[in-house]
Amino acid sequence: MLKFSLVCVKISLTLKDTEDNMSTLNKAAVYVCQKTGCDENTGFTFDKPVRSIERALEVIDDYRKDGKKHPMEIVLIDDYFTTKTIEINSNSMLNAVTITSFGNKRARIIGGRKLEGWVNDQFNGVGCLSCVADFVDGEEFFTDLYVNSNRAKTTRYPDGDGLLTALDVENGKQTGDEWFNLGRGSKWFIAKTEDLEHIDNIEDAIISYYHYWIDEHSPVESYDRQTGKLVMQLKSRFYLTTDYEKVGMPSNLFYYVENIPCAFKNKGEWYLDRNSKKVYYIPLDGETADNIEVIAPAVSKIFVVKGTKDKYVANVRFVGVDLCCTKGDYRSVHYRKNDNGERVAVYTASDEQSVNGGYGAVEFVYCHNCYIDDCSIKNTGIYAVNILEGSRDIRIENTVMDELGAGGVKIFGKNIAKGNTDDYTRNIVVRGCKISNCGKRHAAGCGILANFVIGCEFSENEISYLDYTGISCGWDWGYADSGSYQNIIRDNHIHHVGMGKLSDMGAIYTLGLQAGTLISGNRIHDISSFHYGGWGIYTDEGSSFITVENNIVYRAKCNCYHQHYGSHNLVRNNIFAFAGESTLKVTRNEDHLGLLFANNIFITDKEPVYQEQFDDKYVYPCIESDSNVIWNINGNDPVMVIYKGRPVYFDEWIDQTGREVNSVICDPKVDVSDDKFIVGDDSCAYNMGFRPIKNKW
Incomplete structure (x- = not known):
């Protein structure tokens, strides 16, 4: 009898091919480097990387058209900055793609741009650092800032945990279940004029408040300094009251004002002067103009992996990469019929619970057999991961999610009692993850939020230090x-x-x-x-x-x-x-x-x-x-x-x-x-x- 011994040997191959014969080889990876790459390359060799992930996806798509369907990797040689969302969709041949780091150095995928040219300065009588943010035409002002991998603090009045009260509020005398009615929120309130008289640039401010189980945030639309009437751009989701004598009323308006210059005074705070387009930052101990890395987020979502009901995306994986720095601007949208029976959008300052309409740094729609493993997702504007309808067999394992604008993993399927079985969201696993420090911008975010889901497992996770469930x-x-x-x-x-x-x-x-x-x-x-x-x-x-x-x-x-x-x-x-x-x-x-x-x-x-x-x-x-x-x-x-x-x-x-x-x-x-x-x-x-x-x- 012949006995065979199977020996597994790790072999390192050096591909000595040229760009001309690349189509004849079974390539396994496309290398990406923003510092040394060129999008005229194919990226199949380490010494000739492409410059963008979009180009790497294009190379793989073209390569697959020749009938080569084996799994492939996009290998990031260094940190990668993006100012637009990267989409992997079912219109291309991008199944079985893994995005990972090169060697032992973890690459960051950063959803924004680096602000440079910092100098010592003074603002509002406070010593600080400053730089000029070069905004391109049409670019929105950012309302989040990340310094040395940490979220910088937005200026706030009153300082600390202080709160302000109001004299009156729109629709403040409701009873029964009217508080939950979408049309019965409050768009304005009467402030005590002495509370806000010292605040300049209040039109650039954000009004924030907590009530019931949600927190709401709205930019200021207008403020009348004579009457104290402050109109918010976004109506509150639930109604507000000013019955402060009734202790424990969850509907009472206790608010604070963010993003104002007069409150700029504490270490770790920042302020963007929208007129001069200068960013001011008070450094923490040990921070200088020479040793800070400052990121202004530019995208709400870094990756969208999106199939359709008829053609899903499968086997897209994120392994050993760090994703960070997304925008936290968010307004909730609901739909209702007007008097003519037409479906119209209604925007409010919050969702009815758990920031359940919020986005994630990574989003999956109609995806099968995808996973995130051994990653870090940090400094997000809303959620770290968002899994939507038609997605199944998605695994998120051994991943750290920290310093999150709202929460960790949001799974929001469709109500299958009212829809097609193709829309089922099922068999999602979140295991062995550490989810911490949630609610940094939207307090009602959850560690894990799972709506309309079947057969999911959330196990062996540590979830801690968050403001809600x-x-x-x-x-x-x-x-x-x-x-x-x-x-x-x-x-x-x-x-x-x-x-x-x-x-x-x-x-x-x-x-x-x-x-x-x-x-x-x-x-x-x-x-x-x-x-x-x-x-x-x-x-x-x-x-x-x-x-x-x-x-x-x-x-x-x-x-x-x-x-x-x-x-x-x-x-x-x-x-x-x-x-x-x-x-x-x-x-x-x-x-x-x-x-x-x-x-x-x-x-x-x-x-x-x-x-x-x-x-x-x-x-x-x-x-x-x-x-x-x-x-x-x-x-x-x-x-x-x-x-x-x-x-x-x-x-x-x-x-x-x-x-x-x-x-x-x-x-x-x-x-x-x-x-x-x-x-x-x-x-x-x-x-x-x-x-x-x-x-x-």
Whole structure:
């Protein structure tokens, strides 16, 4: 018998071809270098690179027309600047293309241009650096600036976290559900004239404010210094009020003014004088005119990979590259019918939630089998990645997304209950990524936002330091079929969410029917909010048929778990500890089983387990709860609920509600020191059916 031994040998080949015989060779890469390249080359050899990625795509397209369809690479020899979006579409033969860096040096793909010629200067009486920005005809003024790979701060008044109040506001006396009506926002308000009297160039300013669960931003249209009437270019998405005596009103207008010269005073701040076209910057310690790299973003999207319903794009990959510096200018567009029944666009200062119409530095539309691996996406204007309708089998893995204008990954399919199956967005994987420091310009951005998706997996990610929700999955308010189901949110570490700016959020948030969706093995902690709604896991309106298990949730401002309303959700084998108001909360009662709590460990520190409801009940009857371990870490009897101002303890709770009949009060032997949350081998919880949680974090 003959035995064959297969040996894999790495062979380095030096191609000694000329440009004339390039079509006869099986090329694997096109080299790109802006410093030494020339677009008259083909780029098939390292010493003769092309100058632009567009030329590299053209070379590959031409090469493929000769019948050569093997995978190819675009190899970046050095950093690459672009002032226009690079599109890979289905009109060309650009499937199976990988964009990567040369050798061990990671190349940056930068969505803007470098500002040079910095000199020492003074502006507004402050020592600073300055340069002249050469704008070409028709070029918009930029409103973001990146210095030495960090976002420079926009000037702001009041300084720090200060906020201003108004005297009156358009449409400020609404009631009921009118606040959500698209036509009922506010376009103007009456400012206190003394607040704004010292501000020059206010017509170049941006008005920003937080309310409910969104932040809104609008350029100034006009300001009357006599009356204080300030008109914004963009109407608010939700209505505003000035009922400041009513503490905790989420609709009250608290605003601040950005991009004004008089506030230019702090290290790391910048200002663009639009008349002189000079950019001023106050350097941080150690920064000088000679050692700063300053980028003015020029594009909203660096790459758009776009197929069609009839011809998708496949196997486009980004591996080992850094993408950075995009624009954060954004206005939300909605459509409605006018009095004549015509569909018209309405622009507002925010989306209704999560900056869900925002763009990404990399965008996929009708794409299959694409991925981003081992990349860095930093300093974006809105999202890092945007995956839209008709896309499937997209993977984003081992990628760092940091310093993001809104959020990390946005996936927004079409509502398949209302559309063609070709539009399905499914099988998207975000795994092993680090998503941090979101909301730098649009606070309502999510770490991962997944709307109208099927069979997706978000696992083993660390998501931290953002102003709004960590992972949001759904989407449709209520029980209408949106086509979102069988999504997995597993083994993520989500922490420091909320940061006290917005309300109504969760580290993990779901909305609408989602049969087969699983939330498992996540570690969640340090959740905050401005008014209400700092929740760990939040099953919002219509969330149904979801399993929540093996999660560890602690230090939520309001509740570790909150359900607004939903149907047949199972919450089992979790550890919920140290909530600010109560461990658990259900807001609405319904005439069906809303959720079942079973085999959980509830650890309190004086706070009750349940939150009192708004009618004459301890807790809504749509809840079932049994076989749980309940423990007050102080050793005192745990309070089940504060009912009409008095504490209700375990025995009375069982007698009055019939719940927790098989639950116990005992020390579960959970080591909470240094946030370990390790359950001891001798824990009484195991007798209640609790299973060990193997938490990655």
